[in-house]
Amino acid sequence: MKSVFNRRDFLTAGAALAGSLMMPTAFAATRERVRIGMIGTGMRGQVLLQELLRRDDVEVVALCDIEPIMLGRALKQVEKFGKAKPKTFGEDRDPQAYKRMLDAGTLDGVIIATPWEWHAQMAIAAMQAKVPVGCEVVAGVTLQDHWDVLNTQLKTNTPYMLLENVCFRRDVMAVLQMVRSGLFGELIHLQGGYQHDLRAVKFNSGDPAKPYGGGVEFGAKGWSEAKWRTEHSVQRNGELYPSHGIGPCAMYTNINRGNRFTRINSFATKARGLHDYIVKQPGGANSPSAKTQFKLGDVVTTTLACENGETILLQHDTSLPRPYSLGFRVQGTDGLWMDVNNSIHIEGKSKPHQWEDFQAYQDKYDHPLWRKHAKDAEGAGHGGMDFFVIQSFIEALKARAPMPIDIYDAVTWSAITPLSEQSIAQNFQTLDFPDFTAGAWKTRKPIFAL
Structure with a gap:
């Protein structure tokens, strides 16, 4: 597939992030192609790699992974797309192999798609090597x-x-378009979260051909995310995965751009779901996993207060049986939208005390880039979202433009995790939220202009 987002589209849209970032005035240093490396070629990395390989403005020149099976699968992807074989690092299982890739000095950018505990140190090493970073969530583990x-x-x-x-x-x-047009009036309260049954992600048989379910192994005996992610549920209690929920809510409320988080507190329920899942699996009750004490509460509820008076509620719910939902709610003085029932109510437009189906509103306020590139995003991961997230990163690199989800966004959204852990550990205390912008939020402008 040819690059479907040319420079004219980019400038017209106004930003790398779905056409909404305010761009610098000079473009003398734009480039047509970029050389990209990837650290982490596991299942998430392979999804992102596909989006890189679909583009003719990207050369994937280096891959790094210390798991030979995953590195081999990534190389097969490259071969399938008929692209040149990239240099590879990590076949020796050296955890520091990524540094050799960064030292090569041939990268215009790097994608980091490794376990969470590696994100901060890998991003720091890349930035010290002057290699722009596109990092999977989260930004770090500790504050x-x-x-x-x-x-x-x-x-x-x-x-x-x-x-x-x-x-x-x-x-x-589409809801961002509605917020910016004032459809909801003044925003008052928002909700989001990560409500996703991950029990079959956190446990498997250890068979590389069966990464989801089929057993109760994790850690050294597990495979893929069960090898590393489950341990966070053993050792930590907090809002472990905030960015899916807080990202859109932060956009709607202009966090770090005229608004900021001021206070945070978190509550956690008892932990029962993961143990219950283990003992219900064949042979699970007698397995070593059944003796594991899990620290992560089954449902973690976090509340954030904003400088401009809004509140935001997040919920992390990954250990119990449930359908997937991010639980979005955007509520203002003139109405609200909720994604769980795919419904909206706007005072003066909707019938009193009744929901309307959201589809007609989505069609009306559909973002211009979704209108233009929905076909191009077909087949991309997460319902097309991965097409846009990779595209925004690549186009910003090419134009040497500001990143649409920048460093302040990254650390602010991601720091909810260690702050929530602190709040829970301190008997659910309400804490001050750090100002990572050092006051710059007062003058920074919203990037999601219509």
């Missing part, structure tokens, strides 16, 4: 991780983008 990533970016001035794909969801972007 200090977030300050270190931020300070490195500010010191090196190397671009950093958090690859939060839900910001590109079609209905989310």
Whole structure:
């Protein structure tokens, strides 16, 4: 597939992020192609790799992974697309192999799609090597991780983008158009979260051909995410995955651009779901996994207060049986939208005390780039969202433009995790939310202009 987003489209749309970022005035340094490396070629990495390989303005020149099976699968992807074989790093299983890739000095950008605990140190190493970063969520694990990533970016001035794909969801972007047009009036309260049954992701048989379910192994005996992600449920109690929910809510409320988070608190329920899942599986009750004590509460509820008076509620719910939902709600003085029932109510337009189906509103307010590129996004991961998140990163690199989800967004959204852990550990205390912008939020302008 040819690059479906040319420079004229980019300038007309106004931004790398779905046409809404305010662009610099000079474009003398734009480039037609970029050389990209990837650290982490596991299942998530392979989804992003596909989007890179679909483009003719990207050369995937380096791949790094310490798991030979995954590295081999990534190379087969490259071969399938008829692209030149990239250099590979990590076959020796050296955890520091990514540094050799960064030292090569041939990269215009790097995608980081590794386990969470590696994100901060890999991003820091890349920025120190002057390689722009597109990092999968989350930005870091500890609060200090977030300050270190931020300070490195500010010191090196190397671009950093958090690859939060839900910001590109079609209905989310349509609601952004509605917010900007004033359809909801003044915003009052928002909700979102990560409500996704991950039990079969956190446990499997350890068979590389069966990454989801089929057993109760995790850690060293597990495979894919069960190898690393489940341990976070053992050791940590907090809002472990905030960006899917908070990203859109932060866009709607102009966080870091005229608004900021001021206070945060979190509550966690008891932990029962993962143990219950284990003992119900064949042989699970007698397995070593059944003796594991899980720290993560089954439902974690986090509330954020904003400088401009809004509240935002997030819920993390991954250990119990349930259908997938991000639970979005955008409520203002003139009405509200909720994604769970795909409904909207606007005072003066909807019948009193009745919901309307959201589809007609989505069609009316559909974002211009979804109108233009819906066909191009077909087949991309997460219902097309991965097409847009990769495109926004690549187009910003090509134009040497500001990243649409920038370093301040990344650390602010992601720092909710360690702050929620602190709140829960301190008997659900309400904490001050750090100002990562050091006051710059007062003068920074919204990037999602219509």
